[in-house]
Amino acid sequence: MSEHYLGIDLGGTNIKTGVMDPAGRVCSKLSVPTEAKHGPDDGIDRMCRAGRDAVEQAGLEMDRIRAIGIGSPGPLNHKQGTVSPANMPGWQDVPLRDRIGRHFDLPTTLENDGNVAAWGEFWVGAGRDADSLVMFTLGTGIGGGIVVGGSFIRGFFDNGAEVGHMIIDPRGRMCNCGQRGCFEAHASAAHTANMATEAVQAGRRSSLKDVLDCGESITTERIVEHMQAGDELAREVWHDACKAIAIGTINLSHIINPELVVLFGGMVYAADLLLDPVNEYYKSLRSAIFADNYARIVPAELGNDAGFIGAAGAAKLRAERGELD
Amino acid sequence: MSEHYLGIDLGGTNIKTGVMDPAGRVCSKLSVPTEAKHGPDDGIDRMCRAGRDAVEQAGLEMDRIRAIGIGSPGPLNHKQGTVSPANMPGWQDVPLRDRIGRHFDLPTTLENDGNVAAWGEFWVGAGRDADSLVMFTLGTGIGGGIVVGGSFIRGFFDNGAEVGHMIIDPRGRMCNCGQRGCFEAHASAAHTANMATEAVQAGRRSSLKDVLDCGESITTERIVEHMQAGDELAREVWHDACKAIAIGTINLSHIINPELVVLFGGMVYAADLLLDPVNEYYKSLRSAIFADNYARIVPAELGNDAGFIGAAGAAKLRAERGELD
Numbered sequence: 076m077s078e079h080y081l082g083i084d085l086g087g088t089n090i091k092t093g094v095m096d097p098a099g100r101v102c103s104k105l106s107v108p109t110e111a112k113h114g115p116d117d118g119i120d121r122m123c124r125a126g127r128d129a130v131e132q133a134g135l136e137m138d139r140i141r142a143i144g145i146g147s148p149g150p151l152n153h154k155q156g157t158v159s160p161a162n163m164p165g166w167q168d169v170p171l172r173d174r175i176g177r178h179f180d181l182p183t184t185l186e187n188d189g190n191v192a193a194w195g196e197f198w199v200g201a202g203r204d205a206d207s208l209v210m211f212t213l214g215t216g217i218g219g220g221i222v223v224g225g226s227f228i229r230g231f232f233d234n235g236a237e238v239g240h241m242i243i244d245p246r247g248r249m250c251n252c253g254q255r256g257c258f259e260a261h262a263s264a265a266h267t268a269n270m271a272t273e274a275v276q277a278g279r280r281s282s283l284k285d286v287l288d289c290g291e292s293i294t295t296e297r298i299v300e301h302m303q304a305g306d307e308l309a310r311e312v313w314h315d316a317c318k319a320i321a322i323g324t325i326n327l328s329h330i331i332n333p334e335l336v337v338l339f340g341g342m343v344y345a346a347d348l349l350l351d352p353v354n355e356y357y358k359s360l361r362s363a364i365f366a367d368n369y370a371r372i373v374p375a376e377l378g379n380d381a382g383f384i385g386a387a388g389a390a391k392l393r394a395e396r397g398e399l400d
Numbered sequence: 401m402s403e404h405y406l407g408i409d410l411g412g413t414n415i416k417t418g419v420m421d422p423a424g425r426v427c428s429k430l431s432v433p434t435e436a437k438h439g440p441d442d443g444i445d446r447m448c449r450a451g452r453d454a455v456e457q458a459g460l461e462m463d464r465i466r467a468i469g470i471g472s473p474g475p476l477n478h479k480q481g482t483v484s485p486a487n488m489p490g491w492q493d494v495p496l497r498d499r500i501g502r503h504f505d506l507p508t509t510l511e512n513d514g515n516v517a518a519w520g521e522f523w524v525g526a527g528r529d530a531d532s533l534v535m536f537t538l539g540t541g542i543g544g545g546i547v548v549g550g551s552f553i554r555g556f557f558d559n560g561a562e563v564g565h566m567i568i569d570p571r572g573r574m575c576n577c578g579q580r581g582c583f584e585a586h587a588s589a590a591h592t593a594n595m596a597t598e599a600v601q602a603g604r605r606s607s608l609k610d611v612l613d614c615g616e617s618i619t620t621e622r623i624v625e626h627m628q629a630g631d632e633l634a635r636e637v638w639h640d641a642c643k644a645i646a647i648g649t650i651n652l653s654h655i656i657n658p659e660l661v662v663l664f665g666g667m668v669y670a671a672d673l674l675l676d677p678v679n680e681y682y683k684s685l686r687s688a689i690f691a692d693n694y695a696r697i698v699p700a701e702l703g704n705d706a707g708f709i710g711a712a713g714a715a716k717l718r719a720e721r722g723e724l725d
Binding site for chain 2: 230234236237252322325326327328331332333334362363364
């Protein structure tokens with residue numbers, strides 16, 4: 076009986092894949108380099124081989140797999156099943172869904188990487204007992220996923236849950252996307268590091284200057300270290316990011332009003348150093364009239380596995396709804 | 401055969417009610433004053449009488465009504481079926497759903513007024529051919545509704561689609577809700593009028609001073625008149641509101657990514673005077689990387705009927721899903 080699902084999560088650096096049983100248990104998982112620079116044909120071959128290896132590693136024959144779910148960075152075109160990941164030059168309108176579906180001769184669904192990660196956390200992670208959730212993936216940029224009403228929000232133009240590009244400060248920082256004041260421009264790991272670097276370069280006194288003087292780059296890890304050692308600029312920049320995350324959370328709490336906001340990404344591993352100030356700003360900035368009707372903020376639980384788990388989960392969702400036949 | 405639906409839209413000033421046939425045609429409609437000051441018992445009596453009159457006016461016996469939908473200002477508690485409208489003193493935890501359901505002995509659903517208005521526009525109004533929409537109701541405050549995946553977003557805490565309270569400028573104006581920089585504090589009719597009044601009172605030169613000198617209040621209607629007559633402050637304040645509406649639209653386009661953003665409220669009746677600058681800011685402020693994957697902005701079509709129409713439509717939706725039995 077074919078009741079298992081294969082998830083394949085395409086990233087700019089790695090392809091993560093694994094097999095999930097219908098109860099949401101991981102039967103196998105593995106990771107291989109994407110080598111995106113070798114182009115999409117090579118990349119698709121790698122995805123197929125990794126997928127096949129994951130099925131074998133799970134001790135299953137291919138006929139036990141009911142459907143395949145793929146997660147990919149956007150932009151993607153859901154109707155056509157194509158992807159053009161912004162961070163993978165040369166990958167333009169790649170027909171990922173049909174190429175992989177044909178290779179395995181299995182029903183295949185293609186979804187945005189933020190949505191599959193959110194769906195993974197909803198299925199078996201931090202949100203497994205929740206009614207609904209919004210996920211923020213705090214990395215170089217800020218992505219996200221929205222799970223509500225038992226499904227995720229794909230968007231009419233396939234650009235749903237791009238929470239990183241809501242404007243939270245029209246006089247704020249310029250975002251890579253071309254908008255001023257995006258959530259991402261105020262809270263992503265890359266922009267937080269940039270804020271510190273710019274301040275040091277502008278002559279602001281800070282122990283972070285030593286990092287630049289050694290020819291290294293300022294990262295959020297360095298910012299956290301220097302903040303803990305008492306550096307004021309590091310503290311300020313970190314708190315500005317926490318405040319922006321709180322504002323993003325307030326906004327999604329008003330718009331979606333989910334049970335949970337799940338935070339994921341390198342910055343979250345600073346754990347209480349991030350969650351405590353975020354929660355403080357979250358409580359002090361928000362409105363009293365909505366009382367406690369705000370989402371609870373929790374860290375993600377599945378780490379980098381959320382993508383392939385959620386991709387497999389999205390295949391299960393769509394297969395059970397008869398949308399993949 | 402009971403296949404018609406009765407919608408009752410409770411407002412601070414009027415109760416609007418009507419009967420809809422299953423194809424979405426208005427069979428009857430009428431409006432009576434709420435007289436909220438007489439308290440909830442009197443108000444519920446008025447709702448029941450108005451509902452009964454609407455059924456009679458439609459030429460139907462009560463057994464032709466399959467279910468009732470109620471729209472109410474929030475906050476409301478969906479599980480308990482109670483409402484505590486912020487603008488109706490003395491109405492606290494009023495069991496609207498069960499009182500009205502028992503009166504008519506019919507399955508009854510209770511939804512937020514913003515959501516029923518959005519659902520009305522989706523069912524038979526500006527969004528009748530659309531995949532999904534977000535509605536902004538631009539009045540004294542800013543409310544909203546979100547329709548996606550064939551349903552509306554109620555929120556885990558029953559506060560979904562409170563778009564007016566997303567923060568769009570953390571250094572911006574104080575909102576009545578206690579947050580700084582809410583969308584509502586920068587774009588609602590009341591706040592737009594306040595901005596002009598404050599500027600005049602602070603000594604800013606403007607023909608709007610004549611309005612205050614005559615002992616009248618500055619309203620958005622006055623602002624539009626004076627802008628058309630060439631007053632610079634009026635133009636500035638109006639454009640600030642249009643810019644805020646554009647930012648709100650950009651944000652919802654990134655988060656929900658609906659096909660349409662539907663604008664409703666007194667300000668929209670200034671038609672092109674509102675929609676043209678909003679669209680200009682919408683195009684100039686947004687990101688190029690998402691190309692044309694932004695919602696189209698359209699004016700609402702149902703006016704003040706959207707509420708009872710959508711309330712009836714919500715009853716239909718829930719009855720057909722077997723959620724009201």
